[in-house]
Amino acid sequence: xxxxxxxxxxxxxxxxxxxxxxxxxxxxxxxxxxxxxxxxxxxxxxxxxxxxxxxxxxxxxxxxxxxxxxxxxxxxxxxxxxxxxxxxxxxxxxxxxxxxxxxxxxxxxxxxxxxxxxxxxxxxxxxxxxxxxxxxxxxxxxxxxxxxxxxxxxxxxxxxxxxxxxxxxxxxxxxxxxxxxxxxxxxxxxxxxxxxxxxxxxxxxxxxxxxxxxxxxxxxxxxxxxxxxxxxxxxxxxxxxxxxxxxxxxxxxxxxxxxxxxxxxxxxxxxxxxxxxxxxxxxxxxxxxxxxxxxxxxxxxxxxxxxxxxxxxxxxxxxxxxxxxxxxxxxxxxxxxxxxxxxxxxxxxxxxxxxxxxxxxxxxxxxxxxxxxxxxxxxxxxxxxxxxxxxxxxxxxxxxxxxxxxxxxxxxxxxxxxxxxxxxxxxxxxxxxxxxxxxxxxxxxxxxxxxxxxxxxxxxxxxxxxxxxxxxxxxxxxxxxxxxxxxxxxxxxxxxxxxxxxxxxxxxxxxxxxxxxxxxxxxxxxxxxxxxxxxxxxxxxxxxxxxxxxxxxxxxxxxxxxxxxxxxxxxx
Numbered sequence: 354x355x356x357x358x359x360x361x362x363x364x365x366x367x368x369x370x371x372x373x374x375x376x377x378x379x380x381x382x383x384x385x386x387x388x389x390x391x392x393x394x395x396x397x398x399x400x401x402x403x404x405x406x407x408x409x410x411x412x413x414x415x416x417x418x419x420x421x422x423x424x425x426x427x428x429x430x431x432x433x434x435x436x437x438x439x440x441x442x443x444x445x446x447x448x449x450x451x452x453x454x455x456x457x458x459x460x461x462x463x464x465x466x467x468x469x470x471x472x473x474x475x476x477x478x479x480x481x482x483x484x485x486x487x488x489x490x491x492x493x494x495x496x497x498x499x500x501x502x503x504x505x506x507x508x509x510x511x512x513x514x515x516x517x518x519x520x521x522x523x524x525x526x527x528x529x530x531x532x533x534x535x536x537x538x539x540x541x542x543x544x545x546x547x548x549x550x551x552x553x554x555x556x557x558x559x560x561x562x563x564x565x566x567x568x569x570x571x572x573x574x575x576x577x578x579x580x581x582x583x584x585x586x587x588x589x590x591x592x593x594x595x596x597x598x599x600x601x602x603x604x605x606x607x608x609x610x611x612x613x614x615x616x617x618x619x620x621x622x623x624x625x626x627x628x629x630x631x632x633x634x635x636x637x638x639x640x641x642x643x644x645x646x647x648x649x650x651x652x653x654x655x656x657x658x659x660x661x662x663x664x665x666x667x668x669x670x671x672x673x674x675x676x677x678x679x680x681x682x683x684x685x686x687x688x689x690x691x692x693x694x695x696x697x698x699x700x701x702x703x704x705x706x707x708x709x710x711x712x713x714x715x716x717x718x719x720x721x722x723x724x725x726x727x728x729x730x731x732x733x734x735x736x737x738x739x740x741x742x743x744x745x746x747x748x749x750x751x752x753x754x755x756x757x758x759x760x761x762x763x764x765x766x767x768x769x770x771x772x773x774x775x776x777x778x779x780x781x782x783x784x785x786x787x788x789x790x791x792x793x794x795x796x797x798x799x800x801x802x803x804x805x806x807x808x809x810x811x812x813x814x815x816x817x818x819x820x821x822x823x824x825x826x827x828x829x830x831x832x833x834x835x836x837x838x839x840x841x842x843x844x845x846x847x848x849x850x851x852x853x854x855x856x857x858x859x860x861x862x863x864x865x866x867x868x869x870x871x872x873x874x875x876x877x878x879x880x881x882x883x884x885x886x887x888x889x890x891x892x893x894x895x896x897x898x899x900x901x902x903x904x905x906x907x908x909x910x911x912x913x914x915x916x917x918x919x920x921x922x923x924x925x
Contacts, residue, residue, distance in 0.1 A: 499530055
């Protein structure tokens with residue numbers, strides 16, 4: 354799968370990087386333009402200047418008279434306000450980028466018209482009826498951009514119109530005026546919308562906060578609901594998404610498993626000091642041992658006769674002293690092996706944060722309440738993975754299997770909310786560890802997954818390792834029915850854990866299923882235990898009906914399996 358060039362993202366990513374840094378740290382950071390796809394070269398950047406103004410906007414607190422930054426405190430202290438701020442400002446950036454592109458296209462056309470003037474014949478240039486209307490036109494179009502009509506009238510008077518350097522000067526000043534016009538148009542665009550935008554931004558952030566207080570919603574749930582919204586903010590949509598995430602109150606196992614999956618690296622990410630002790634053989638220079646050869650040094654007891662002769666010679670005494678001070682005297686090398694106790698200090702590096710891998714059963718038995726429980730759980734895991742800066746992958750399985758990069762999907766949905774759409778093409782790609790010849794589809798048939806994270810990766814695919822790639826999706830997972838195959842899913846799971854031979858450390862795997870799964874081959878179960886013994890933790894959530902009494906034969910392979918029982922809705 355490859356993505357077409359997305360101009361919106363290419364031109365907006367410089368400003369979105371500024372916005373992202375501000376939302377994370379509350380600080381204004383100017384990105385390095387090196388390596389950023391910016392097809393234009395503005396000497397001035399009105400959009401960047403406005404963003405700096407917005408980020409550093411100050412207000413005075415009436416009670417104390419203290420002057421504080423208006424938005425910095427809000428985005429740092431409140432995660433939901435940070436989300437709202439990013440989406441609102443991101444939409445404004447995309448609007449400005451659209452306007453900027455239009456102005457550059459107009460300027461590009463006019464710039465080519467200016468270049469055509471240099472190709473005029475000398476006879477045409479000297480015609481006053483040609484160059485005089487041109488100067489009048491430039492004065493009308495670019496008077497506010499600094500075009501000096503009187504100067505060029507004097508320059509072209511007499512035989513001035515016949516001189517090529519005068520026309521080059523005219524074209525050069527013309528292009529400078531074109532650049533100024535682009536900047537001024539963008540400044541006007543921003544200034545016309547600035548007040549309404551800032552008022553709407555404040556209103557939106559206050560509305561969200563007020564809505565949370567009225568309904569008694571925690572910030573974590575508000576963030577979940579906000580991330581689930583795809584069509585922009587409406588109070589009705591926000592309420593609907595809140596009802597969707599409230600299901601976690603009914604099943605406390607959801608929060609418990611998320612806390613388990615959200616562990617950090619050993620020693621809280623810090624290196625640990627270690628002391629190693631033992632016995633080692635050390636080579637010592639000793640005069641009483643066997644001669645092994647000749648070396649250089651300053652050991653006077655092991656001097657070669659040649660060096661002793663130099664010492665006894667008055668004329669060579671200075672050279673001897675020099676060689677002694679620089680440790681260059683030729684001496685016998687002796688060998689003596691001695692066993693001595695040793696102690697060494699070292700550091701054990703903290704383990705890397707491994708990925709969070711969710712294996713979701715999408716068979717017919719998981720339709721309904723299990724589906725709603727799964728959706729809430731996955732949204733919580735996504736939020737946790739983003740906070741911990743960990744990879745998070747989803748493997749949905751039944752009769753077929755596909756792997757999804759949830760972090761790439763999340764980034765793509767964020768871009769979609771701010772108005773950046775993706776033009777994608779479909780192309781199957783082979784994945785290690787899977788059978789078949791059409792991408793990630795299994796023997797059940799070929800299935801294409803719509804791409805959603807253009808610009809996030811250079812080739813438009815979600816990377817899980819140096820050679821392993823997974824395709825993101827924005828669609829909700831279909832519960833396609835049929836039986837449940839663990840073999841295909843486990844192959845995908847091992848493929849992700851292996852990471853092209855660079856085994857993940859501190860990885861967590863979660864199975865969301867009813868565990869009515871036939872046992873796979875023994876070699877796969879043995880590999881399952883091998884990953885478990887080497888630090889990978891396996892958890893499971895067994896979602897079954899309240900009258901289920903089937904034994905779970907998988908519990909010995911997992912660190913822990915949680916059971917959620919629900920009462921199905923009966924319709925007559």
